[in-house]
Amino acid sequence: MQHEGQQVVKVAPEGRLTQVIRKRVFLAMVTAAALIAAPSMAVQASPSTGTSSSPSPTLSPSPTSSETPTNTPSPTPEPSDSSTSTPPGQPPKPPKPTKPAKPTKPGAGESDDEQDQAQDEQDREKKRKKKKEKKPEKKQPPMVDMSVVYAAAEKQLATAEADLAGAQRELDAARRAQRQAAERLQSLRNQATLVAPEEAETDGGGLRGLSSAVIPVADVGEDGRGGNGPVGTDAVDSEPAPKPADPILAEALTRAEADKRLADQSVAAAESAYNLVRLNIDTARATLGLASGQASAESVAKRFTDYPVGDCDFPGVKNPKSCREAQQWAIAQTINPMKNWFYLCLNFVTIAYGWSSGHPTAISHWNAVPESKRRSPNTVAPPGVLMFWGPNHVALSLGNNMLVSVDVLGTGRAWIVDFATIQAIWGLQYLGWAEPDFSV
Numbered sequence: 552m553q554h555e556g557q558q559v560v561k562v563a564p565e566g567r568l569t570q571v572i573r574k575r576v577f578l579a580m581v582t583a584a585a586l587i588a589a590p591s592m593a594v595q596a597s598p599s600t601g602t603s604s605s606p607s608p609t610l611s612p613s614p615t616s617s618e619t620p621t622n623t624p625s626p627t628p629e630p631s632d633s634s635t636s637t638p639p640g641q642p643p644k645p646p647k648p649t650k651p652a653k654p655t656k657p658g659a660g661e662s663d664d665e666q667d668q669a670q671d672e673q674d675r676e677k678k679r680k681k682k683k684e685k686k687p688e689k690k691q692p693p694m695v696d697m698s699v700v701y702a703a704a705e706k707q708l709a710t711a712e713a714d715l716a717g718a719q720r721e722l723d724a725a726r727r728a729q730r731q732a733a734e735r736l737q738s739l740r741n742q743a744t745l746v747a748p749e750e751a752e753t754d755g756g757g758l759r760g761l762s763s764a765v766i767p768v769a770d771v772g773e774d775g776r777g778g779n780g781p782v783g784t785d786a787v788d789s790e791p792a793p794k795p796a797d798p799i800l801a802e803a804l805t806r807a808e809a810d811k812r813l814a815d816q817s818v819a820a821a822e823s824a825y826n827l828v829r830l831n832i833d834t835a836r837a838t839l840g841l842a843s844g845q846a847s848a849e850s851v852a853k854r855f856t857d858y859p860v861g862d863c864d865f866p867g868v869k870n871p872k873s874c875r876e877a878q879q880w881a882i883a884q885t886i887n888p889m890k891n892w893f894y895l896c897l898n899f900v901t902i903a904y905g906w907s908s909g910h911p912t913a914i915s916h917w918n919a920v921p922e923s924k925r926r927s928p929n930t931v932a933p934p935g936v937l938m939f940w941g942p943n944h945v946a947l948s949l950g951n952n953m954l955v956s957v958d959v960l961g962t963g964r965a966w967i968v969d970f971a972t973i974q975a976i977w978g979l980q981y982l983g984w985a986e987p988d989f990s991v
Contacts, residue, residue: 609726695961695976701842703975708835710971718828722821736807743795743804790947807908827859827951834967841960847962848961854885855967861934861950865986871905874935877987878903881947881955884965892957892965896945899957900937901989903947912947917982919991925983932984940979948984 794802837854840846860882863874872880881903884892892899897916901909910916917925917939932938934950946956952970958967959973974981 588606589924590667598679602989625640628661661681661855697842697844699976701839704835704838704842704974707969707972708832708839710969711835713829715825715828715832718825721827722818725814725817725821729811732807732811732814736804736811737806739800743800756957782883802843823859824951827953830854830858831953831969838968838972848964851960851966852964855882855885858882858949858967863933863936864948865988868986868988870987870989872903874987877905877947878949878955879936881965882967885955885967888964891963893963894958896957899955900947900987902944904987904989906989913939914941914943916945916989916991917985920985920988921991924988925985928981928983930984935987936984937987938984939982940977941982942979944977944979946973 581842612885670741833854834851837846837851841848841851859877860878863876863878870877876898881899884899897909897913901907910919916937926932929951932948932950932954934948936948938944938946938948944956946954948954949967953967954970954973955965956968956973957963957965959968959976973979
């Protein structure tokens with residue numbers, strides 16, 4: 552009696568076994584070409600009674616008709632990324648779907664070198680921004696808003712016109728006092744001549760016995776000037792009479808001469824104040840034209856040609872140029888600047904006093920000034936001093952609340968403005984003023 556497994560081998564048709572083997576070999580070839588590992592399909596022989604047969608490396612028993620139908624198609628191999636060709640008679644393999652890459656940084660989808668380059672550029676940009684934040688901002692003067700300039704000029708004009716009436720009253724009063732002093736001095740001189748007949752005879756002999764009422768007195772007009780020139784240069788002062796022997800008359804004559812000198816000084820001061828107010832009116836009108844676009848900077852600067860220079864003296868302060876010379880130079884720069892003064896306020900006042908260099912910034916100069924030499928911002932700055940603002944500005948005072956400042960009405964130039972105008976335009980904190988001492 553033969554074993555069951557051996558009987559199966561004998562009765563299995565040879566053609567059918569060959570077909571099964573070919574299919575299995577072809578399947579193995581397709582699987583290997585697709586780089587997909589497949590489990591071994593070796594088939595062990597069925598065990599016999601009491602013994603078992605070893606699996607054959609070449610032949611495997613064919614399955615029964617109930618296990619493997621004759622027309623069962625071969626399993627379709629899994630799609631592969633391999634570019635292997637499709638065997639004849641087989642349908643084309645569909646491509647394996649791929650998931651789109653998720654961009655994680657700019658330049659995704661590019662090559663590695665391009666992505667690295669983009670990342671390096673981003674890093675450099677971040678460093679530039681960080682460095683820019685740490686780097687101090689470039690010095691820029693406050694922007695000049697011409698509408699603000701126009702409004703400030705209108706206020707300056709209104710103030711100057713109001714001051715003009717007061718300056719006219721003071722000038723008129725000073726001239727009246729000057730006329731009275733001149734008349735009294737002439738009267739006393741006439742009396743001195745009458746009491747000195749011998750001196751009068753040697754002087755021409757026409758004055759002895761005459762009343763002082765007939766002695767001609769210099770005609771002083773409404774402008775404070777006589778017929779031949781300003782008061783103080785007429786006949787009253789040109790030929791002073793000799794002092795009389797009478798001590799009372801001599802003392803009265805001395806007082807009258809002193810009163811006349813004071814009256815002349817008062818008229819000169821009143822005329823200067825009046826002319827300054829008139830000049831401020833012209834300056835305000837020119838600034839209005841500049842702000843409205845009807846006047847150029849050059850035409851406005853021409854109004855500063857005759858601007859008066861104030862008297863000043865600072866004992867103990869030594870500079871190459873005097874206070875008056877510094878003011879004259881600064882006023883001349885408003886008309887014919889030697890260079891562009893954009894944000895060079897400290898350099899401007901330093902050169903005005905004849906120095907070539909000084910502190911690095913205006914605020915550092917102010918901080919170097921001793922507390923005892925700083926003057927309150929509530930006081931009017933006299934001519935020639937340095938006026939300081941925070942955070943970093945300085946100007947040269949011309950006195951009477953007028954000053955020379957760079958950039959205030961337009962960058963790069965020096966301008967003559969009043970204190971109220973610079974405050975209205977820039978609104979900086981006024982710190983006060985100090986003497987022009989560049990040795991601090």
